[in-house]
Amino acid sequence: xxxxxxxxxxxxxxxxxxxxxxxxxxxxxxxxxxxxxxxxxxxxxxxxxxxxxxxxxxxxxxxxxxxxxxxxxxxxxxxxxxxxxxxxxxxxxxxxxxxxxxxxxxxxxxxxxxxxxxxxxxxxxxxxxxxxxxxxxxxxxxxxxxxxxxxxxxxxxxxxxxxxxxxxxxxxxxxxxxxxxxxxxxxxxxxxxxxxxxxxxxxxxxxxxxxxxxxxxxxxxxxxxxxxxxxxxxxxxxxxxxxxxxxxxxxxxxxxxxxxxxxxxxxxxxxxxxxxxxxxxxxxxxxxxxxxxxxxxxxxxxxxxxxxxxxxxxxxxxxxxxxxxxxxxxxxxxxxxxxxxxxxxxxxxxxxxxxxxxxxxxxxxxxxxxxxxxxxxxxxxxxxxxxxxxxxxxxxxxxxxxxxxxxxx
Numbered sequence: 001x002x003x004x005x006x007x008x009x010x011x012x013x014x015x016x017x018x019x020x021x022x023x024x025x026x027x028x029x030x031x032x033x034x035x036x037x038x039x040x041x042x043x044x045x046x047x048x049x050x051x052x053x054x055x056x057x058x059x060x061x062x063x064x065x066x067x068x069x070x071x072x073x074x075x076x077x078x079x080x081x082x083x084x085x086x087x088x089x090x091x092x093x094x095x096x097x098x099x100x101x102x103x104x105x106x107x108x109x110x111x112x113x114x115x116x117x118x119x120x121x122x123x124x125x126x127x128x129x130x131x132x133x134x135x136x137x138x139x140x141x142x143x144x145x146x147x148x149x150x151x152x153x154x155x156x157x158x159x160x161x162x163x164x165x166x167x168x169x170x171x172x173x174x175x176x177x178x179x180x181x182x183x184x185x186x187x188x189x190x191x192x193x194x195x196x197x198x199x200x201x202x203x204x205x206x207x208x209x210x211x212x213x214x215x216x217x218x219x220x221x222x223x224x225x226x227x228x229x230x231x232x233x234x235x236x237x238x239x240x241x242x243x244x245x246x247x248x249x250x251x252x253x254x255x256x257x258x259x260x261x262x263x264x265x266x267x268x269x270x271x272x273x274x275x276x277x278x279x280x281x282x283x284x285x286x287x288x289x290x291x292x293x294x295x296x297x298x299x300x301x302x303x304x305x306x307x308x309x310x311x312x313x314x315x316x317x318x319x320x321x322x323x324x325x326x327x328x329x330x331x332x333x334x335x336x337x338x339x340x341x342x343x344x345x346x347x348x349x350x351x352x353x354x355x356x357x358x359x360x361x362x363x364x365x366x367x368x369x370x371x372x373x374x375x376x377x378x379x380x381x382x383x384x385x386x387x388x389x390x391x392x393x394x395x396x397x398x399x400x401x402x403x404x405x406x407x408x409x
Contacts, residue, residue: 016231097222231275
């Protein structure tokens, strides 16, 4: 059984949510810091301060498009504003590790006068309404920042709070609103939200990272599915690709006689191998034509992004290594580190084979999908050049139609 840290999971989810938009507005991290400061002003206990930090980091995990992300951070109200709350509540509710935050996520846009009648605990109501309050306060922060620049925000504190004060009476608990306005009077509250200071300010709050939770593979896969779904929001083919790479990798590993635990770990690595692509702009991910040199350089960064993100989740784990090795080649011609055959174990080789075969047989913005034997021919040439593992390829070649079905059905 593995162990995983709850705060680190929340950090990764918040980071990936913020990267859904090409303009990373640090929304999730800013809401987390704002909510934590309000909760502290309300004298909530330490465990509840930790929970408000986690709940705020993941509160927008139900966003389903870059456009919705921008709508959320720039508007007080809009049509269907509760949709992302309900989706997020469902996603979190299906994730055993995060399930206890599902009501907070589901109700982070529910006004206080409606929350009081909801069949959830009093503390869940308080936490959800704190996030609601600071989330609406962020609208003023973003709007004023766009007009005057973040360096001058402290000269416009009343303007920042003005949109929040236009909410209907009772939308925010009087105690929570009072706590927010109290901390919002200080310069430090707004200065700490500047991108130059944000992560440094959050760091002490995450330093006491808390205990690692024991977690089964099934539970870890729930986390992986939630994370990969966030990547899917920005690039719809990436999540499907990762799911298929996991299925193909598991089949190849089983045929090659790997043990069950290794196969499960490899499937998880495959599911998460492309999370670093969240950092790439939509214009590159969804470009219908060939990438130029600059765009290829941007895409190449995703392997390091995957390594860094997964390193937050897994401490010294082979999952990180396998996932970040998926563009390495046996002859040293791959990236990001130009590893050689002696550096690449069988799981790295399997995942690379599965990744290439699935990519060739999946329809992409810039080309249609290849037929099975055409994909086999491309992979064969890479094997003959010494780039890919011949033993793994023999499993593909022995039943290409079945592998193709795993890749496309």
